[in-house]
Amino acid sequence: MKKIANRLKYYLLLATFVCITLITINNESLEGNANEEVIEEGTQSTEYSGDASIEVNGNKPTFTEDEIVDDSYEEYGDLDELGRCTVAYACVGKDLMPTEKRGSIEAVKPTGWEQKKYPGIIDSNPPYLYNRCHLIGYQLTGENDNKKNLVTGTRYMNMDGMLRYENSVTSYVKETGNHVMYRVTPDFKGDNLVCNGVNIEALSVEDGGEGICFNVYCYNVQPGVKIHYSDGTSELDRDYQANLDWTYIANKYSKKFHDPECELVADMKTNNLKFLSGTREEVIAQGYEPCTECNP
Numbered sequence: 543m544k545k546i547a548n549r550l551k552y553y554l555l556l557a558t559f560v561c562i563t564l565i566t567i568n569n570e571s572l573e574g575n576a577n578e579e580v581i582e583e584g585t586q587s588t589e590y591s592g593d594a595s596i597e598v599n600g601n602k603p604t605f606t607e608d609e610i611v612d613d614s615y616e617e618y619g620d621l622d623e624l625g626r627c628t629v630a631y632a633c634v635g636k637d638l639m640p641t642e643k644r645g646s647i648e649a650v651k652p653t654g655w656e657q658k659k660y661p662g663i664i665d666s667n668p669p670y671l672y673n674r675c676h677l678i679g680y681q682l683t684g685e686n687d688n689k690k691n692l693v694t695g696t697r698y699m700n701m702d703g704m705l706r707y708e709n710s711v712t713s714y715v716k717e718t719g720n721h722v723m724y725r726v727t728p729d730f731k732g733d734n735l736v737c738n739g740v741n742i743e744a745l746s747v748e749d750g751g752e753g754i755c756f757n758v759y760c761y762n763v764q765p766g767v768k769i770h771y772s773d774g775t776s777e778l779d780r781d782y783q784a785n786l787d788w789t790y791i792a793n794k795y796s797k798k799f800h801d802p803e804c805e806l807v808a809d810m811k812t813n814n815l816k817f818l819s820g821t822r823e824e825v826i827a828q829g830y831e832p833c834t835e836c837n838p
């Protein structure tokens with residue numbers, strides 16, 4: 543009898559344990575589902591996670607019935623009290639598109655314009671972090687140096703984020719002669735002078751969104767660089783750099799080597815740069831001399 547009672551106790555314990563485990567697993571999966579739902583609903587997640595842009599609001603633009611028209615126009619919201627762009631919207635038609643080559647926009651200094659070069663990190667020559675980013679791309683409405691339409695944006699946001707959406711609208715309008723409702727809203731957090739990203743919405747008019755229909759968020763980030771959105775200053779992301787195959791930057795001709803953020807590097811011609819791997823001692827052993835300014 544005692545044996546049976548012991549065995550029963552054992553089964554009871556086992557059953558209790560299994561129950562508790564199941565309940566715990568269930569709760570966890572419930573919480574997991576809840577989180578996923580929030581993201582699916584399109585709450586503007588501004589956490590960059592490797593994609594230059596994400597869909598928001600299920601990729602559906604939010605133009606109201608009376609906003610949708612089939613006459614071309616463009617409007618640029620006034621700068622706010624901090625001098626920041628607010629919103630730019632247009633009904634893009636062929637007649638708004640530029641026929642001349644783009645002019646200079648260098649005279650415009652958008653808020654947070656703290657330009658800096660990142661050789662070895664940014665793939666352009668010179669390797670500038672920032673572009674003057676048109677909210678509504680030049681190819682769409684031909685706006686050149688309109689300060690209500692230009693924000694401080696990373697090369698990455700411009701080239702990897704915004705450009706393909708602008709291109710898709712341009713080709714559609716050129717091919718069909720139809721109109722596209724288009725709205726770009728920069729996402730400034732608090733009093734920040736640089737936006738965290740831009741929201742682009744577009745909807746083709748004559749075919750009710752069959753040709754063009756999207757609502758996306760493009761991140762104003764640059765892999766390899768930490769941006770201080772409050773004022774536009776920035777610094778090299780050392781964790782990112784640690785994964786690259788170089789540690790120092792040298793001048794090919796003078797054989798001086800530098801910390802990648804040394805001001806003397808920023809002044810050097812890209813073609814004169816040599817990227818070196820290894821420790822300080824190893825680099826010296828290869829015949830390079832440390833810069834006396836940055837003491838790498």
Ligand SMILES: [Zn+2]
Pocket residue numbers: 799800801804805806807833834835836837
């Ligand atoms: Zn230096």
